[in-house]
Amino acid sequence: GAVVSQHPSRVICKSGTSVKIECRSLDFQATTMFWYRQFPKQSLMLMATSNEGSKATYEQGVEKDKFLINHASLTLSTLTVTSAHPEDSSFYICSASLPDRWDNEQFFGPGTRLTVL
Amino acid sequence: GENVEQHPSTLSVQEGDSAVIKCTYSDSASNYFPWYKQELGKRPQLIIDIRSNVGEKKDQRIAVTLNKTAKHFSLHITETQPEDSAVYFCAATIISGGYNKLIFGAGTRLAVHP
Numbered sequence: 001g002a003v004v005s006q007h008p009s010r011v012i013c014k015s016g017t018s019v020k021i022e023c024r025s026l027d028f029q030a031t032t033m034f035w036y037r038q039f040p041k042q043s044l045m046l047m048a049t050s051n052e053g054s055k056a057t058y059e060q061g062v063e064k065d066k067f068l069i070n071h072a073s074l075t076l077s078t079l080t081v082t083s084a085h086p087e088d089s090s091f092y093i094c095s096a097s098l099p100d101r102w103d104n105e106q107f108f109g110p111g112t113r114l115t116v117l
Numbered sequence: 118g119e120n121v122e123q124h125p126s127t128l129s130v131q132e133g134d135s136a137v138i139k140c141t142y143s144d145s146a147s148n149y150f151p152w153y154k155q156e157l158g159k160r161p162q163l164i165i166d167i168r169s170n171v172g173e174k175k176d177q178r179i180a181v182t183l184n185k186t187a188k189h190f191s192l193h194i195t196e197t198q199p200e201d202s203a204v205y206f207c208a209a210t211i212i213s214g215g216y217n218k219l220i221f222g223a224g225t226r227l228a229v230h231p
Contacts, residue, residue, distance in 0.1 A: 104149040108160040
């Protein structure tokens, strides 16, 4: 149980284009999902918290107009990188927590490798 | 803001030796402390976690200790094997905006030499 998937696993795009990444909870409903970014040889940095049915909450320094998050259902959150540039190239990972669990364990998706040319 | 510090950044040991990684956190309200192992290009894999009502937890060759007073927690790997080589991250929860969020340490690159 508690499986999280992401699609696509890797994407290469041209500078200036937009890229959408999907995060799905396959066997549970996730009211809250989290989006992280990981640059090479660095740690996971929380970008935003995605809550079903409401606006996402962004961490300080993350541009909400550039990284659009939509959590339209209890099993799907999407991250759209708009007008992507080479500095947006990174490993994007989502996670989700089981509802009604107090222990805060997060289940991670396999990640999406974004390369912007 | 709240942060998690992790040391050392790199650790090299001989197969069979023990490895210890230490983390400190700043938010006294943190109540969940997971440790992750990450291999290149893959998702973080939870290897052990500890909650604030427990001081120590062990799972075979892996153990974690928590000192809430000092706000630090440590990962101990005994009888290391080459397949333990990876990057290890500690994390701690913070409550922000009504959500329990995870803040990660900078990571420790562990190399186990045969």
